[in-house]
Amino acid sequence: MSLDAQTPVGDPLPEGPPKDAPIEFSEAQLLAEPEFDEPLIAGGVRCHGGFIDGEYVSPRTLVRMPAIDAWQSRLRLEGPGVVDISREFMPPHYPSLEQAKLLLRAGVQKPITRSLTMISIVEGFGAMIRDVPVPDLRAAIKEDLAGTALSHLTAGLFEAHARDEAGHRDQGGHKQMWEAARDLAFDNPRVPGDVLARLMQGRGRNRRPPLFPTLPEKVEGLIATMANVMVIEIFADDVFSWGEALLGDPEVSAAAEAASRMVSYIRADERPHVEYLRTALSEVRCRTLLTIDGGEIPGREVVDAILAQQLRGIASSRPREQREALHEEIRADIAEMRLSSELMRKFTALDDGWTFPRSEDDPIEIALS
Amino acid sequence: MILRVAERVVRSALIGYAAGSVWLRYKGPSWLDRIARRDPKARDLSAIHQKNADQIYRTATRLRGLLIKMCQVIGTRSDVFPPAYVKTLSQAHDRLPPREFEEIRCVVEEDLGKPLDAVFSEFETRPVAAASLAQVHRARLLDGREVAVKVQYPDIEHIVKTDLSSVRRICRIYERFDPQPMELLPLLDEMNQHLALELDFCREVESGDRIRKLFEDNPAVVIPEFYKEWCTGRVITMEFVSGIKVTDIEALDEAGIDHRRVVQGLMGIYTRKIMAFGFFQADPHPGNIFIQPGPRFVLVDFGLAKELPEGFGLGLFELMFSMMTFNDQSMIRAFDELGFETKTGDKSTYVEIARRMIDRSESRRFEGEFTEGMTDELFEAIRENPIVQVPIDFVLVARAFALLSGIAHTLGHRANVLESMAPGATQLRS
Numbered sequence: 001m002s003l004d005a006q007t008p009v010g011d012p013l014p015e016g017p018p019k020d021a022p023i024e025f026s027e028a029q030l031l032a033e034p035e036f037d038e039p040l041i042a043g044g045v046r047c048h049g050g051f052i053d054g055e056y057v058s059p060r061t062l063v064r065m066p067a068i069d070a071w072q073s074r075l076r077l078e079g080p081g082v083v084d085i086s087r088e089f090m091p092p093h094y095p096s097l098e099q100a101k102l103l104l105r106a107g108v109q110k111p112i113t114r115s116l117t118m119i120s121i122v123e124g125f126g127a128m129i130r131d132v133p134v135p136d137l138r139a140a141i142k143e144d145l146a147g148t149a150l151s152h153l154t155a156g157l158f159e160a161h162a163r164d165e166a167g168h169r170d171q172g173g174h175k176q177m178w179e180a181a182r183d184l185a186f187d188n189p190r191v192p193g194d195v196l197a198r199l200m201q202g203r204g205r206n207r208r209p210p211l212f213p214t215l216p217e218k219v220e221g222l223i224a225t226m227a228n229v230m231v232i233e234i235f236a237d238d239v240f241s242w243g244e245a246l247l248g249d250p251e252v253s254a255a256a257e258a259a260s261r262m263v264s265y266i267r268a269d270e271r272p273h274v275e276y277l278r279t280a281l282s283e284v285r286c287r288t289l290l291t292i293d294g295g296e297i298p299g300r301e302v303v304d305a306i307l308a309q310q311l312r313g314i315a316s317s318r319p320r321e322q323r324e325a326l327h328e329e330i331r332a333d334i335a336e337m338r339l340s341s342e343l344m345r346k347f348t349a350l351d352d353g354w355t356f357p358r359s360e361d362d363p364i365e366i367a368l369s
Numbered sequence: 370m371i372l373r374v375a376e377r378v379v380r381s382a383l384i385g386y387a388a389g390s391v392w393l394r395y396k397g398p399s400w401l402d403r404i405a406r407r408d409p410k411a412r413d414l415s416a417i418h419q420k421n422a423d424q425i426y427r428t429a430t431r432l433r434g435l436l437i438k439m440c441q442v443i444g445t446r447s448d449v450f451p452p453a454y455v456k457t458l459s460q461a462h463d464r465l466p467p468r469e470f471e472e473i474r475c476v477v478e479e480d481l482g483k484p485l486d487a488v489f490s491e492f493e494t495r496p497v498a499a500a501s502l503a504q505v506h507r508a509r510l511l512d513g514r515e516v517a518v519k520v521q522y523p524d525i526e527h528i529v530k531t532d533l534s535s536v537r538r539i540c541r542i543y544e545r546f547d548p549q550p551m552e553l554l555p556l557l558d559e560m561n562q563h564l565a566l567e568l569d570f571c572r573e574v575e576s577g578d579r580i581r582k583l584f585e586d587n588p589a590v591v592i593p594e595f596y597k598e599w600c601t602g603r604v605i606t607m608e609f610v611s612g613i614k615v616t617d618i619e620a621l622d623e624a625g626i627d628h629r630r631v632v633q634g635l636m637g638i639y640t641r642k643i644m645a646f647g648f649f650q651a652d653p654h655p656g657n658i659f660i661q662p663g664p665r666f667v668l669v670d671f672g673l674a675k676e677l678p679e680g681f682g683l684g685l686f687e688l689m690f691s692m693m694t695f696n697d698q699s700m701i702r703a704f705d706e707l708g709f710e711t712k713t714g715d716k717s718t719y720v721e722i723a724r725r726m727i728d729r730s731e732s733r734r735f736e737g738e739f740t741e742g743m744t745d746e747l748f749e750a751i752r753e754n755p756i757v758q759v760p761i762d763f764v765l766v767a768r769a770f771a772l773l774s775g776i777a778h779t780l781g782h783r784a785n786v787l788e789s790m791a792p793g794a795t796q797l798r799s
Contacts, residue, residue, distance in 0.1 A: 127694045166694035197645040199792035
């Protein structure tokens with residue numbers, strides 16, 4: 001089915017792909033490793049990725065990164081561009097850099113160790129993306145999917161993402177790299193015993209009802225999952241800045257350079273994740289989705305509505321709840337300390353009071369780049 | 370007194386007879402092999418294992434008490450015992466003929482210090498459930514509240530002590546005669562500990578209260594309230610909460626309850642208890658779990674509630690997480706953290722077990738599920754590498770997961786453990 005033969009209900013997607021760049025890949029190609037001069041070893045654990053000419057190179061990027069670039073170039077040349085999230089929606093990490101430093105200078109390491117451990121575990125759970133049910137997209141989308149990121153989700157993209165996050169076989173992934181950064185910076189700190197209790201707290205929230213009941217459940221589910229992960233991955237950039245700066249500060253970190261570098265490697269590895277998700281969502285956005293009752297919905301309508309909903313959830317109510325919960329945790333952690341109320345006063349004074357920049361009724365526009 | 374002594378002699382004799390038969394079934398062929406200059410180790414013992422397991426099972430169901438518990442323990446130790454034992458003895462469920470009501474009435478009146486009708490306006494003489502140590506009756510308090518009354522058998526402590534000392538004596542004799550004995554005494558010690566927990570009803574009430582508090586943020590978990598003024602060391606009076614037995618497929622269907630959500634919800638509750646709280650019911654068999662529409666999960670019987678050592682939950686999390694994300698190096702570190710030990714200190718055994726589990730997971734695309742098959746495989750791998758010492762807490766947890774997997778299997782679904790361990794990822798990264 002040629003794209004030109006269709007009348008997309010979404011944004012127009014003109015002619016075929018650029019002739020010079022390949023856009024079809026096997027799973028083996030998308031998982032292929034560059035030839036590293038030396039591996040990355042962190043805290044005695046062999047991690048993924050490695051070094052070429054002294055520079056860190058992310059794992060499984062030999063073909064994956066050029067492939068994503070090719071799919072994006074095609075989108076930019078032919079269509080409305082690639083979806084993006086405005087950084088104004090990005091909630092800052094809590095506790096902030098200054099708050100974290102204040103605690104560490106006062107000898108309060110537990111909340112930061114807990115925070116870093118939780119980040120490592122959440123990173124690891126990124127591996128669940130390989131288990132996301134992917135429907136037959138060729139039956140769910142009107143236009144052709146040849147040579148798209150969408151047609152490669154289960155042919156290497158999700159698997160590479162999963163391996164990057166949780167590690168694979170004898171190699172550590174981001175989970176183990178965050179742990180290594182934590183252990184380097186704080187000299188193998190004792191992990192608070194309540195980490196899992198806090199992570200599993202408040203679960204069993206009701207699942208959101210479908211926004212588009214006429215779409216096959218798995219199709220909306222897949223788009224929502226990709227949108228959710230993409231927003232999280234984009235917002236994680238602030239966590240990386242926070243981590244690099246905090247763990248790289250010799251005043252509070254025992255191995256400032258090594259710990260900070262480790263976070264920078266993870267940050268570099270996340271780029272392919274953000275980019276393939278942006279690409280796949282943009283490809284849906286400029287196509288037409290088929291409904292269970294024989295109708296059609298423009299992909300743009302679906303992607304934009306789901307992204308807006310995700311942004312409101314992830315960037316507005318959750319950070320507020322999370323900040324309140326963390327505030328209580330930190331208060332409990334320092335309760336036994338001398339001058340704890342003074343420390344808490346200073347800590348609270350450093351809170352920037354960030355709030356989501358849109359009210360309930362304001363529309364959220366999806367950026368393109 | 371004379372009756373008690375006679376009973377004690379009969380029980381000891383029956384236990385001794387069964388133990389002697391089991392031992393001779395192994396030793397007889399082995400002696401014959403030696404005479405015929407055959408290698409006794411080359412003999413296929415599976416038929417003998419089965420015969421012995423059947424005899425132990427028959428004796429246990431006849432004598433009940435401790436022996437039923439012993440069967441249940443052996444039935445979970447696939448790391449130690451051959452499959453014939455595990456399969457046969459794990460059938461020794463807590464479903465037994467009830468005791469006479471008069472015996473039960475005596476315990477209740479003695480413990481509450483009042484006649485039955487001074488506390489209850491109604492008390493059903495037929496129990497709703499009967500197990501090896503106690504039975505449960507439906508009743509109504511004078512103020513009209515409907516209750517379930519769990520009553521310990523009057524002589525159970527005595528029976529347990531008698532059987533325990535008989536079995537211990539037999540184990541000592543066995544160890545003296547066998548140059549390479551299987552280490553049975555530690556298993557008895559473990560059982561002794563569990564029985565002490567299960568016979569202490571005050572502790573059971575405390576454990577139930579604690580689990581209710583831990584799940585106060587989750588309305589889907591229902592723990593019946595205990596009416597403390599009517600609870601003693603042998604009697605528990607609690608709110609009567611109705612529900613459908615978790616494996617009653619027909620009733621679940623009639624109530625329109627989604628089996629998949631039951632399986633996943635149950636796994637989520639246990640994962641949280643074990644890994645996050647380090648405190649869990651080690652005995653999640655179907656008779657202890659009831660389902661209400663929602664689904665809501667009614668949990669009863671906290672006799673075998675177990676506190677796990679600090680750090681164990683995180684270690685277990687790492688082990689399961691690494692297995693389900695195909696990371697053998699992390700799995701090996703987790704074995705260490707959990708307290709697994711090799712006699713030589715050599716870690717290659719862990720590598721072998723880890724690789725075997727990872728290969729199994731990856732080749733079958735198991736998508737985060739932890740099935741009965743995986744538990745069996747893990748213990749088979751451990752049994753085939755006998756230098757590994759398995760921490761007892763791990764065995765208890767594996768048993769709980771195996772029981773849950775069994776429930777999942779009955780309901781025709783698999784629980785995704787990875788999903789049940791997962792946090793609300795977005796809450797954290799943002």
